Amino acid sequence: MREKLTVGYIGLGRMGIPMARNILKAGFPLVVHNRSQQAVQELAAEGATSAVSPAEVAAQVDVVFTNLPDSPDVELVASGTSGIIEGAHNGLIYVDNSSIKPATARDISKKLTEKGIQCLDAPVSGGDIGAQQGTLTIMVGGPQEALEHVLPILRALGKTVTHIGGPGTGQVAKAANQIMAAAQMVAMGELIILAQKAGANPSKVIQAIRGGAAQCWTLDIKSPRLLAGNRGPGFKASLQAKDLAIILETARQYGVALPATSINAQLFNAMLQMGMGELDNSAVIGVIEALSGTRLIVDG
Numbered sequence: 001m002r003e004k005l006t007v008g009y010i011g012l013g014r015m016g017i018p019m020a021r022n023i024l025k026a027g028f029p030l031v032v033h034n035r036s037q038q039a040v041q042e043l044a045a046e047g048a049t050s051a052v053s054p055a056e057v058a059a060q061v062d063v064v065f066t067n068l069p070d071s072p073d074v075e076l077v078a079s080g081t082s083g084i085i086e087g088a089h090n091g092l093i094y095v096d097n098s099s100i101k102p103a104t105a106r107d108i109s110k111k112l113t114e115k116g117i118q119c120l121d122a123p124v125s126g127g128d129i130g131a132q133q134g135t136l137t138i139m140v141g142g143p144q145e146a147l148e149h150v151l152p153i154l155r156a157l158g159k160t161v162t163h164i165g166g167p168g169t170g171q172v173a174k175a176a177n178q179i180m181a182a183a184q185m186v187a188m189g190e191l192i193i194l195a196q197k198a199g200a201n202p203s204k205v206i207q208a209i210r211g212g213a214a215q216c217w218t219l220d221i222k223s224p225r226l227l228a229g230n231r232g233p234g235f236k237a238s239l240q241a242k243d244l245a246i247i248l249e250t251a252r253q254y255g256v257a258l259p260a261t262s263i264n265a266q267l268f269n270a271m272l273q274m275g276m277g278e279l280d281n282s283a284v285i286g287v288i289e290a291l292s293g294t295r296l297i298v299d300g
Helices: 016-025 037-044 054-060 071-079 102-113 127-133 144-154 169-197 202-209 217-227 237-254 259-273 281-292
Strands: 007-010 030-033 063-066 093-096 118-121 136-141 158-165
Touching: 007 016, 007 054, 016 030, 016 037, 016 063, 016 127, 030 037, 030 054, 054 063, 063 071, 063 144, 071 093, 071 102, 093 102, 093 144, 102 118, 102 169, 102 237, 118 144, 118 169, 127 136, 136 144, 136 169, 144 158, 158 169, 169 202, 169 217, 169 237, 169 259, 169 281, 202 217, 217 281, 237 259, 237 281, 259 281
Parallel strands: 007 030, 007 063, 063 093, 093 118, 136 158
Antiparallel strands: 118 136
16 A cells, blocks of 8 residues: 655645644644744644745655745745745645635746646635635646645545646636625625614524525525624635735736626725724625614624
8 A cells, every 4th residue: 555645734824724734634744834833833743744944845745735825925935945846856746725816826837847846726615614624625726647646635625626627727716716705795794784774683584595595605604603793714804805806807817897896805905994804704794884884783
């Protein structure tokens, strides 16, 4: 039986640390790196090995993952000084779980492929709960051969793994996902505030409409948190705003009109201006409250 692949994970934030932990729990030897050392020390206590740079991680592993905030961060870690590219070796596969520009994913793939590294852009959906439970949806762009090689690792992270196509297409799928996610968060905020101001109990309204055409993950998972007064992340509004900016830039690149998404991007940018960027993306209801001159009355 073939020995398990040695895996590296770089970027141990709200999503990265539970994902790295699930890789470790699945029995894969794990090497980790992060700017903040607390997460590194936490995983090291559970059996992971720490490394001082992305290059050092890449040099020791068969597969190296990243999970970073934005496109420039991924570019720096992948191809910058002391980056993954400097730890390149024959057979190395690079998998990026970040949500970044499709164009950036393609540029990184081109640079690393020239050094003999196979690249997969593999953004995820499912939030911190999905990361903790290993039930993420994973959208993959890049070579099929590389995906088949790392599939046992991805199965420790998610319940659904879909190969979309060539380099960058995983990020295109994530952009499409984030169009829908933002729209649902805004729609949920609107319907809750409308129900309350029009004299109906929002909890009862949601109970009713979840049995019909409006049923969705957002109403199932996010509405109980909002109605209980919990607006903590989850998935930070600042990251939702970042993703919407990526979507609109990509739409301009390809000449696609996204009128509703443009409005939703303004609402999430308003959240940032109102000091709510660290809250959950469902807390966009706060902008609806401000525009409507009211405040959600929480259950209990």
